[in-house]
Amino acid sequence: MDKYELLEVIGSGSFGMIRKIRRKKDNKILVRKEIDFRKMNEKERKQLVTEVNILRDLHHPNIVKYYERIIDKENYLIYIIMEYCEGGDLAVLIQKCRKEKTMIPERFIWLVFSQLILALHECHYGSKGDNSQRPAILHRDLKPDNVFLSSNVINSYTHVKLGDFGLARVIDNPEKDFAQTYVGTPYYMSPELINEQAYNNKSDIWSLGCLIYELCTLEPPFQARTQILLAKKIKEGKILDIPKEYSQDMRLLIKSMLNVSQSKRPSTIDFLKNEKVRFCIYEIN
Numbered sequence: 169m170d171k172y173e174l175l176e177v178i179g180s181g182s183f184g185m186i187r188k189i190r191r192k193k194d195n196k197i198l199v200r201k202e203i204d205f206r207k208m209n210e211k212e213r214k215q216l217v218t219e220v221n222i223l224r225d226l227h228h229p230n231i232v233k234y235y236e237r238i239i240d241k242e243n244y245l246i247y248i249i250m251e252y253c254e255g256g257d258l259a260v261l262i263q264k265c266r267k268e269k270t271m272i273p274e275r276f277i278w279l280v281f282s283q284l285i286l287a288l289h290e291c292h293y294g295s296k297g298d299n300s301q302r303p304a305i306l307h308r309d310l311k312p313d314n315v316f317l318s319s320n321v322i323n324s325y326t327h328v329k330l331g332d333f334g335l336a337r338v339i340d341n342p343e344k345d346f347a348q349t350y351v352g353t354p355y356y357m358s359p360e361l362i363n364e365q366a367y368n369n370k371s372d373i374w375s376l377g378c379l380i381y382e383l384c385t386l387e388p389p390f391q392a393r394t395q396i397l398l399a400k401k402i403k404e405g406k407i408l409d410i411p412k413e414y415s416q417d418m419r420l421l422i423k424s425m426l427n428v429s430q431s432k433r434p435s436t437i438d439f440l441k442n443e444k445v446r447f448c449i450y451e452i453n
């Protein structure tokens with residue numbers, strides 16, 4: 169760890185602390201996610217190894233970059249060194265707009281959507297567009313807290329980064345994978361996950377639909393006081409319309425992702441054929 173100078177703590181995640189660090193050789197600011205695996209059971213340790221290996225193998229401009237991992241055996245700690253996203257996460261942006269009663273511009277929402285489709289496409293299909301090199305990777309925990317911005321100035325150069333693959337799983341046999349226990353209020357849980365059916369790439373598309381809906385309305389699409397009521401609303405799949413200021417394209421986009429039937433939801437391949445998405449991607453590059 170003498171390669172890095174420790175800076176302030178910026179938060180604490182599920183298994184430990186996250187702090188800013190400065191790489192001494194070039195003063196680059198990074199983050200160090202500290203994970204105390206003393207508290208972990210065998211299954212969680214295995215999950216951690218899976219997560220670190222997933223991060224190590226994912227290289228994409230819209231996925232938080234993984235630099236290295238440092239194991240500190242005597243203190244039962246693993247450090248994961250990742251890129252620092254100056255703009256913070258989307259949860260902070262949504263809270264700010266809710267407080268100031270301002271709307272998030274539609275242009276920005278299309279930029280977030282198209283970059284997350286690129287990130288999910290990399291996870292689901294890999295850069296070669298098929299899974300010959302590796303099995304599909306599902307994020308499984310797509311939510312505003314896990315989507316970071318490269319800068320806090322919001323313009324068309326703002327890069328959106330998918331982060332925190334805490335619950336990601338490598339699915340070698342999609343049928344085999346069943347619902348895992350969830351932590352926190354699962355606002356973005358898909359109908360198939362509630363019905364304990366197989367979780368697959370279309371479940372990440374459902375969560376993306378919830379996230380885009382929340383950027384338009386500053387509220388999750390399904391809310392309830394209890395998890396039972398929440399599950400009922402999600403399975404019904406009825407959502408309030410988004411504000412009239414947003415276009416019909418945006419309305420139809422959200423509806424296509426929040427379809428209770430996962431086979432009817434478009435895949436990242438379908439979206440990448442969409443003219444508007446391609447134009448957004450062209451604008452970013």
Ligand SMILES: CN(C)CCCNS(=O)(=O)c1cccc(Nc2nc(OCC3CCCCC3)c3[nH]cnc3n2)c1
Nearest residue numbers: 178179180181199250251252253254255256259260313
């Ligand atoms: C959950 N959020 C609403 C809490 C506030 C969120 N803003 S914040 O933490 O202060 C903040 C402000 C400015 C820049 C950044 N950049 C950043 N943050 C990460 O993780 C944040 C951490 C995730 C787990 C929960 C605690 C927060 C990164 N991980 C990899 N690269 C990262 N870059 C963060």
